[in-house]
Amino acid sequence: MENKFKRISVIGLGYIGLPTAAMFASRKIEVIGVDVNEAAVDTINRGEIHIIEPDLDMVVHAAVHEGYLRAAIKPESADAFLIAVPTPFKGNNNEPDLSYIQAASDAIAPVLQRGNLVILESTSPVGATETMAKWLASARPDLTFPQDAGGGSDIRIAHCPERVLPGKVMQELISNDRVIGGMTPQCSELAASLYRVFVTGECVLASGPRVAEMAKLTENSFRDVNIAFANELSLICDELAMDVWELISLANRHPRVNILQPGPGVGGHCIAVDPWFIVNSAPQHARLIHMARQVNDSKPDWVVAKVREAIGSYLLDNPNKSARDVSIAIYGLTFKPDIDDLRESPALTIARKLVEGDYGNISIVEPNIDSISGLFERSDVLLNQREKDRVADIGVVLVAHRNLDLEKSKHSYLVDACGAIKA
Ligand code: SAJ
Numbered sequence: 001m002e003n004k005f006k007r008i009s010v011i012g013l014g015y016i017g018l019p020t021a022a023m024f025a026s027r028k029i030e031v032i033g034v035d036v037n038e039a040a041v042d043t044i045n046r047g048e049i050h051i052i053e054p055d056l057d058m059v060v061h062a063a064v065h066e067g068y069l070r071a072a073i074k075p076e077s078a079d080a081f082l083i084a085v086p087t088p089f090k091g092n093n094n095e096p097d098l099s100y101i102q103a104a105s106d107a108i109a110p111v112l113q114r115g116n117l118v119i120l121e122s123t124s125p126v127g128a129t130e131t132m133a134k135w136l137a138s139a140r141p142d143l144t145f146p147q148d149a150g151g152g153s154d155i156r157i158a159h160c161p162e163r164v165l166p167g168k169v170m171q172e173l174i175s176n177d178r179v180i181g182g183m184t185p186q187c188s189e190l191a192a193s194l195y196r197v198f199v200t201g202e203c204v205l206a207s208g209p210r211v212a213e214m215a216k217l218t219e220n221s222f223r224d225v226n227i228a229f230a231n232e233l234s235l236i237c238d239e240l241a242m243d244v245w246e247l248i249s250l251a252n253r254h255p256r257v258n259i260l261q262p263g264p265g266v267g268g269h270c271i272a273v274d275p276w277f278i279v280n281s282a283p284q285h286a287r288l289i290h291m292a293r294q295v296n297d298s299k300p301d302w303v304v305a306k307v308r309e310a311i312g313s314y315l316l317d318n319p320n321k322s323a324r325d326v327s328i329a330i331y332g333l334t335f336k337p338d339i340d341d342l343r344e345s346p347a348l349t350i351a352r353k354l355v356e357g358d359y360g361n362i363s364i365v366e367p368n369i370d371s372i373s374g375l376f377e378r379s380d381v382l383l384n385q386r387e388k389d390r391v392a393d394i395g396v397v398l399v400a401h402r403n404l405d406l407e408k409s410k411h412s413y414l415v416d417a418c419g420a421i422k423a
Helices: 017-026 038-045 056-065 099-111 128-139 146-152 169-175 185-195 209-239 244-251 274-281 287-297 299-317 346-356
Strands: 007-011 030-034 069-072 080-083 117-120 156-159 178-182 203-205 328-331 362-365 391-397 410-416
Touching (some): 007 017, 007 099, 017 030, 017 169, 038 056, 038 069, 099 117, 099 128, 117 128, 117 185, 128 146, 128 156, 128 209, 156 209, 185 203, 209 244, 209 274, 209 299, 287 299, 299 346, 299 391, 299 410, 328 346
Parallel strands (some): 007 030, 007 080, 030 069, 328 362, 328 391, 391 410
Antiparallel strands (some): 156 178
8 A cells, every 4th residue: 555654743752752753764754853952853863862762773873864864943844743742740730731732733733734644642631632633723724623624624633642661662662552543533544554654563443532542541540550559568568567579479379360569659751640630630530540649659758768767777786876877778770670761760769868868878779870970969979889889787679670689789677669689
């Protein structure tokens, strides 16, 4: 079948937009990536990348040097526009901020042409795609849109949420099934034909954009609620002097039980954010989802309290010492194992709180990052992987990195927040 898409524009060149742009370009389609960040645009146009994701660098390098991918500050005309901009919180009240989506639709509106497809990929609260369609329609009264013209509209609009796992983006972009929520069946069909350029998973047509928006929020809320269950068990087991990892591995022997792992809290930029979009849409009914957020958000403080308890026990055993003599080794800072991403990391929150305490030597053992400069208020915190720094009065294990060889560590007291020792 002949490809209808000669030129694709991707708005927002971050963790999702850049890999998506590079993927289309690797299939020899002209792609214009648009971002307001001039430094990112320059980096990409040199064939380099400004984010960390395995294998992305070589795909971008090849796409730019073969002439299929180009970055720009302003949108140009194209057959399809994919919007992959952030949807953060507005202020401090966990409400979604659609201003990036609005800015992206304002930017593409002047270059839209009859027959174009506009896809919202950003994780969005229910109704955001329809809101975007209204913004586009009011900017371009000369064109017809699906909300008014139905199946025969000049512009086709769909929500197709991204669902890839950081660290496996280049694989999952191709192999994951894709949820396609068009505003009309014609919009869905056109969007599916675009993704079929590189997606080998199924392109599943949803009945509309709202259910596609909710599907993405539901996936991340499902994971959040299940992690909260594991985190709650870890508190109960601590109270009952039981090993939560043993408990979970026993319970998981049941054919229909599959409990996730407790940890220091939930980090990253998705699972700790998206459930709030559901809570905001239906606050009276989203009780479990709301509670899960609170359980997971309170876990870092609980870990800090456990470390303080361990310090107290150490001082009781060593009455000649004061808190200022206590040395602490912290293992892992990233938001999950085997990555170098510190965004919204509960381990970093815990480490910062411990550094604020008036303790002695603090060393961080984090094999996946090269520098902790600027991360802590105290400048004497050491980042070290050397064996001698693995000897401390208190060991605090926060992330179960594969390359964290804990056998080499020696401590009088150990707080293991992620089960790395027992794994
Ligand atoms: N975590 C636990 N216990 C577990 C699993 C995870 O404490 O058993 C913690 C991790 O340590 C981390 C946080 O949860 O702090 C989130 O990690 P994650 O691996 O569960 O998810 P993310 O944020 O890297 O990516 C998620 C994925 N969503 C789902 O698996 C349902 C990904 O597919 C989404 O595309 C991504 O969010 C996104 O962009 O929304």
